[in-house]
Amino acid sequence: MILKHAETPALVAEAIIRELLIPGARAGVFHLAVSGGSTPRLLFELMAQEPFVAEIEWGNLRLYWVDERCVPPTDADSNYGMTKRALLDKVWLSDKQIMRIRGEAEPEAEASRYTTLVCDTLPRTDSGLPIFDLILLGMGDDGHTSSIFPHQMHLLETLTPYVVATHPAGQKRIALTGPTILVAKQLAFHAVGVAKGHILREICAGVVEAKAYPSTYLLEHRADIAFYTDQRV
Ligand code: 6PG
Numbered sequence: 647m648i649l650k651h652a653e654t655p656a657l658v659a660e661a662i663i664r665e666l667l668i669p670g671a672r673a674g675v676f677h678l679a680v681s682g683g684s685t686p687r688l689l690f691e692l693m694a695q696e697p698f699v700a701e702i703e704w705g706n707l708r709l710y711w712v713d714e715r716c717v718p719p720t721d722a723d724s725n726y727g728m729t730k731r732a733l734l735d736k737v738w739l740s741d742k743q744i745m746r747i748r749g750e751a752e753p754e755a756e757a758s759r760y761t762t763l764v765c766d767t768l769p770r771t772d773s774g775l776p777i778f779d780l781i782l783l784g785m786g787d788d789g790h791t792s793s794i795f796p797h798q799m800h801l802l803e804t805l806t807p808y809v810v811a812t813h814p815a816g817q818k819r820i821a822l823t824g825p826t827i828l829v830a831k832q833l834a835f836h837a838v839g840v841a842k843g844h845i846l847r848e849i850c851a852g853v854v855e856a857k858a859y860p861s862t863y864l865l866e867h868r869a870d871i872a873f874y875t876d877q878r879v
Contacts, residue, residue, distance in 0.1 A: 647850070647865050647869070647871055647872075647873050648870060648871065648872045648873065649873050649875070649879060650665070650834075650872050650873060650874045650875070651875060651876070651877075651878065652874070652875075652876060653876060654876055655685075655688055655838040655839075655876055656688060656692065657876070658836070658838055658874050658875060658876050659688050659689040659692050659836075660692060660698075661874060662689060662782070662834065662836060662874050663689070663692060663693060663698050663702075665872075666780055666782075666832065666834060666872075667693065667698075667702060667780075668698070668701050668702055670779055670780050670832070671702050671703040671704070671706045671707055672703050672706075673706075674706060675706050675708060676703075676706045676707050676708060676779050676780070677708045677710065677767070677768055677777075677778050677779045677780075678707060678708065678709055678710065678778070678779060678780050678781075678782070679710040679711060679712050679778045679780070679781045679782070679822065679830075680709065680710070680711060680712065680729065680782050681711075681712040681713065681725070681782055681783055681784040681791075681792070681836070682711065682712075682713065682714065682715070682724075682725025682726075682728060682729070682784070683725070683784045683786075684728075685784050685836055685837065685838060686728075686729070686732075686782065686784065686836065687728060687732045689782075689836065690728075690729055690732035690733035691732045691733070693733055693737075694732070694733050694736035694737055699736075699737060704737055704738070704739060707739060707743055708743055708745065708767070709729075709739065709743060709744050709745065710745045710764065710778070711725055711726065711729075711745075711746070711747045712781060712782070712783060712784075712792045712821075712822045712827075713725065713747075713792045713793040713811070713819050713820060713821040713822060714726060714747035714749045714819065714820045715749055715813075715817055715818075715819055716749050716750075716753050716756075716810075716817065716818040716819060716820065717749045717750070717817075718749060718750040719746065719749060719750065721749070723817075724749055725747075725749075726746050726747065726749065745760075745763060745764075745767075747760050747808075747820050748760075749820070753810040753818045753820060754810055756820055757806075757808045757809050757810050757820050758808075760807075760808045760820060761806055761807045761808045764776045764807055764808065764826075765807065771829050773805075775805070775807065775825055775826050775829045776807055776826055777829055777830065777831060778826075778830040778831065779830070779831050779832065780830065780831065780832040780833075780834065781822070781827055781830040781832070781833050781834070782834055782835075782836055783827070783833070783834065783835045783836070783861075783864070784835070784836060784837060785835055785837040785842055785845060785846075785861045787841045787842070787845065788814075788845075788859070789845050789849070789856065789858065789859025789860060789861045789862060790859070790860050790861070791835070791860050791861045791864065792811075792821045792822045792823070792827065792860075793811040793813065793819035793820075793821035794811060794821055794823070794824065794860040795811070795812075795813065795814055795860070796858045796859065796860065797814060798811055798812065799858075799860060799863070801821060801823050801824060801860075802823070802824035802860055802863045802864070803823075803824055803825065804823040804824065804825070805823070805825055806823060807822060807823060807825075807826040808820055808821065808822055808823070809821060809823055824860075824863065824864065824867075827864060828864065828867055828868050832872075833864075833868060833870070833871045833872070834871065834872040834873070834874055835861070835865075835871065835872070835873045835874065835875075836874045836875075837873070837874070837875050837877075838875055838876045838877070839876070839877070840877070842875065842877060843875070843876075843877030843878070845859065845861070846873065846875060846877055846879060847877075847879055849861065849862050849865060850879045
């Protein structure tokens, strides 16, 4: 893990933009997968503001989601809906640049459709896994990431890139699985706040409870994952 500390959530988001997003989009077509939840909202809002909005090569961006709740895009729970309000309504991207996961669709069919879309669009490994340029991951208070929760650890080794997962409360999700996450060119966690700091310190200390966290699995399987946070370890 490469810890990237900044003093506030805004400075954390700015570091991600300056260090990952601006250089990534400058280098050419940039296949970026973003997470949902609440943490990325500030990142998306800052991307749409000066000075960053003028520095990001928007024409090179190809936007995907790490996961999506199986709800319509207008639902308050929709990760796409959050991204639309925070970013997509403020910058111009063509429809061809935005690969929305259709949360309103039948879950198994959508997981299959999105897997095919990603596999047909991205470069792939010798074993056929699609390679994102950058995947931005969140981390839940239970150590989950993507929509891979502690009760579904098998998704960390499922080869199909996108599958149907289930939130512990029962909500179906379309989720990116472990093997495809681990072959991304760049991988970064974005997690701020005291609750995430507690999880991060458990992971860094190697406490036995942390073994149950999907985030731990990814951090143990790839040494160059950047972890952007306002928390101290
Ligand atoms: C989701 C996210 C999920 C998120 C974590 C952290 O659909 O909920 O993709 O993996 O990154 O749950 O969420 P917060 O940023 O809201 O803490």
